[in-house]
Amino acid sequence: MATVRLENIKRRFNNVTAIEDVTFHIPDGEFWVLVGPSGCGKSTILRTIAGLEMATSGKLYIGEKLVNNIPARQRDVAMVFQNYALYPHMTVAQNIAFGLQMRKVDPNIIQERVMSVARSLSLEHLLERKPKQLSGGQQQRVALGRAIAREPQVFLLDEPLSNLDAQLRDDTRAELKQLHQELGITTIYVTHDQVEAMTLADKIVVLNRGRIQQIGTPNTIYSQPTNRMVATFLGSPSMNTVPAKFTSNGFDVVGQILPCPNSVREKLRPRIGQSFDLGIRPEHISIVESSEREEGEPGELTLEVKVVEPLGRETLLRTGFPGSSAILNVQIGTDILPQRGDRLSLKFNLDKLFVFDSATGDKLYP
Template sequence: MKKVELQNVSRRYGNTSAIEDISFSIAEGQFCVLVGPSGCGKSTLLRAIAGLEKVSDGRIYINEQRVNDIPAKDRDVAMVFQNYALYPHLTVAENLEFGLKMRKIDPKIREKQVQKIAQSLGISHLLNRKPKQLSGGQQQRVALGRAIIRQPQAFLLDEPLSNLDAQLREETRAELKRLHQELGITTIYVTHDQGEAMTLGEQLVVLSEGKIQQIGTPEAVYHYPANLMVAGFLGSPPMNCVRVQYMDGKLQLGKQSLPVNSELEKHLLNYNENKFCLGIRPEAISAVSPSLEDEFGTLELEVKLIEPLGRETLLRGEIVGTEDDLNFLVPGIWQGKPEQRLTVKIDLDRVFIFDQNNGERIYPRN
């Protein structure tokens, strides 16, 4: 059953489009993540679903009911904002039960619900405190609890973890995933953090400049990015994209080249252009001994940047004879120095080819 559905939704401010012709659906109980760079329209889209933004065109359905003209308070959705929006003069318990109180739920039932939610979020010991007495992580859990306790049709979260430090963000993210698995509430989550999107989402809606770039599971979007925008945005480090020319059965990178397999060659031969963008995930690149530099699938790089990350090191090297860089990881602490030459092997079964003009993926076909 479709819990939330958008059909050709647009939101314009004068001649400027914040979102344009957005269509997708979210199944009941699904965790859907709207992800993209800042300014891509994801928060505007979430606010349109909540009823806080009036759409210029299109239709929005919640539980198969068209809600375009239904006020936000009557859409039966709960929204958690980046700034938590707790009532400072109320205790944690009073903040949690506020929505139930407005709906005139019996006080005994309210108390039971508050205790249940507080226990599941690990904030039972904070019920008598006020927001100013809480840490950022505790305030976040109270905001989440206040939304969950209403048992809404859909749960909308707008960058709810962005104010937390790295460790607390990781802990709260795990808590969110556990709560979703336990409660099964349809959830729409906005973030610019692709790691968060990949970890939490069952369905990703990738946005850029107000338009949908790709919709799919995290695995599908990662392994089969629809275009250069998606390829470069998802992944840490992101996919490398370098300019290549197809000549004489090889991908030419300056004076260096990479061979192509028969399947890739078939796609390239049937294509009118001979200039492409080659996509290579960092995990498809590995450093090898200089004695293997003439082996098929190797490139010579000049190291430009070294970033130790603890258990591994991120290296950025310029492909010799070009102005293009490759980012990749090597295990442990790398002992080399900047400007050192390095031979790397490319896993040719894991490369991508994109149209240089429109950025669309040409290979592989899924």
């Protein structure tokens, strides 16, 4: 096991910069997730750590060893790919043992490790089967087993669950987390799925266009996003953002006035008349029943229900402003079930309001 440290790593392909000035330090034994939209550079970072790509500039350390010029086979890392990359002519046992055989490990040790890994991944009854006889989830576990058997310093996982169906993905995600807790091997996991990122990670690295946007724990990333991109990428359903003009009375949101806390008013007072993007998560908006409503209640807007999505324990409403294309998602309980076309008074939790610069996406408040 080892730490992983990247210092100002850049990777260019001809005139295209895939990653720019990537710097972070993963402590020994932690599980870090690289997340972001397609093309953000997360797989390039993983392949650079593995030695499958060479950094254009910067320094890469595994443990205390500078590995920039060390070939992949000598870096003592194990990588699990999206397509599993199993040898179709080999049995499960042979696939798991292959890396050890290439390193000329003693056959008795190989047999012992294969059986140990098979037990931990519930593969004992599949050892004599070939990959074509396995389900997608079983193939994924074999690929993990091959990596685990090598006892590497670092695990690198490149979207290993993306080929699985929803239920199997949930089950395998839990197994992965349990395995990491048992083995304690430094792990770097790449995904575009924010649910995987939130549930698996000790720390999340959010990337966009080859640059790091934020590094933090799942709770920090969710509750204290550093900019609009992070705020809207992490969370399911994602954070709402709507354009609004700051006035002396509050925010003008598509012709309706949303009062703002005094702390926001003081910060933005010099910018009266300018436009911003307001952000609020669906769970921080609630429906105000007509019997509960007080005239002039702060933090309320009137919106029209466009789509109702029952999700079992909760309901997601897609609501819109009359005469506008702007949409707000609202997450409510199942005790109220509005219908399409209903007009609702929605109360915003102003303590959970975010204000972003509409041009740059930078967070201005809080």
